[in-house]
Amino acid sequence: MSDARDAVAKNRHTYELEETGFNEVPKKWRKFYRYWEGVGDVLAPNEVVCPVCKVVIRSKRELRPGDKVYCMPCMSRMVVVKAADGSLEAEVIF
Amino acid sequence: MADFLSQYSIQRWLEMCPQGYLEDTVYGRGADESEAEDLLGNETMLDAAITATVQLVVGERCALAASSGLVNAAPDYPSKRFLATQTLDEARHVEIFTQRLYDLGVKKDKLEDEISDRANPHLVKFAEVLLEKVEAGDFIAGVVGQNIVLEGMAFSVFEMMEAGNRQLNPKFAHTLRGTIADERRHVGFGENRIGSLIQEHPEKKPEIERMQEEMTYHMLATFALAFSESPDEAIQSNGDSPEAEWHGTNLATATPEEMEAVLAETVLGEFKTRLGRIGLEYQSPKSPV
Numbered sequence: 001m002s003d004a005r006d007a008v009a010k011n012r013h014t015y016e017l018e019e020t021g022f023n024e025v026p027k028k029w030r031k032f033y034r035y036w037e038g039v040g041d042v043l044a045p046n047e048v049v050c051p052v053c054k055v056v057i058r059s060k061r062e063l064r065p066g067d068k069v070y071c072m073p074c075m076s077r078m079v080v081v082k083a084a085d086g087s088l089e090a091e092v093i094f
Numbered sequence: 095m096a097d098f099l100s101q102y103s104i105q106r107w108l109e110m111c112p113q114g115y116l117e118d119t120v121y122g123r124g125a126d127e128s129e130a131e132d133l134l135g136n137e138t139m140l141d142a143a144i145t146a147t148v149q150l151v152v153g154e155r156c157a158l159a160a161s162s163g164l165v166n167a168a169p170d171y172p173s174k175r176f177l178a179t180q181t182l183d184e185a186r187h188v189e190i191f192t193q194r195l196y197d198l199g200v201k202k203d204k205l206e207d208e209i210s211d212r213a214n215p216h217l218v219k220f221a222e223v224l225l226e227k228v229e230a231g232d233f234i235a236g237v238v239g240q241n242i243v244l245e246g247m248a249f250s251v252f253e254m255m256e257a258g259n260r261q262l263n264p265k266f267a268h269t270l271r272g273t274i275a276d277e278r279r280h281v282g283f284g285e286n287r288i289g290s291l292i293q294e295h296p297e298k299k300p301e302i303e304r305m306q307e308e309m310t311y312h313m314l315a316t317f318a319l320a321f322s323e324s325p326d327e328a329i330q331s332n333g334d335s336p337e338a339e340w341h342g343t344n345l346a347t348a349t350p351e352e353m354e355a356v357l358a359e360t361v362l363g364e365f366k367t368r369l370g371r372i373g374l375e376y377q378s379p380k381s382p383v
Contacts, residue, residue, distance in 0.1 A: 025110055
């Protein structure tokens, strides 16, 4: 990792992930996902909703535009982008 | 492409499904779970539940025929392998919803009669449009029809039914949660595989968009007929449950018209977004009513 990328990474908030009751992937990966509760569900800075299957993908660090995320329940690869309202969302990479 | 398709292995399917969320289930629900007593003791609600479950069996039989037919039409072995797992998923859905009909009191020797008597004719037409493409060996149109249109509809319908049954009928909600988990993979395959194929075959767009328009017409007609025939008593349950809230509508107190509206809005909204992501433009159908 370059010094610049290392510095950016160091400035990110990190998270200790715990299981959320999500059981649709093998046990080892379950803490990286949770069920989306729909309207009113507030996403943390380390979370983004998979637009394909509506599961919340959770990262060990705060997400930023350009980060790549993977949704194991539907097996889609995505990149994090900033939405018009300033929130983060995921775009599928075909 | 190879990288994306390599994720769809039989091994991963085994770890996620039989060894994961389906472990210890019996016909998709807990071994000690049974249908709600309130439902079994109310003739009107029971009749409506049988009719609704028949539509699930009809839809899943179509999905089984489509996914198994697409195995031979698939242009590569990773896709064939994924569709083989989807075929087993769909066969399981047919089995668990058929089992629910038995749990609701349908006699085994009357099963086919009940299905043909109660099947929504628009849902049957919807299936015929899709299976025509599959039988012609048209992989791209078949996967759009099966994994985007049919599975997209099933995904929204199952989510709504699961939310509505979470407190009232935990056994059926449990059954639905397993099918929703399966549908996530199916819609994921549909978008990821077809997203790249549409880019390679843009000449297929007009034909696929016509199929989507026709399928959407029959889907909306299915909802319109289903909700116009549903007695309020069968839709409206007792109490105002916050657990039954779905896309701003309380499913415990919604009228048939409100249920139809929220379902059509969510399914159509999802279609437009999903089709847009893979490079297709949503075609509005003629009004089915």
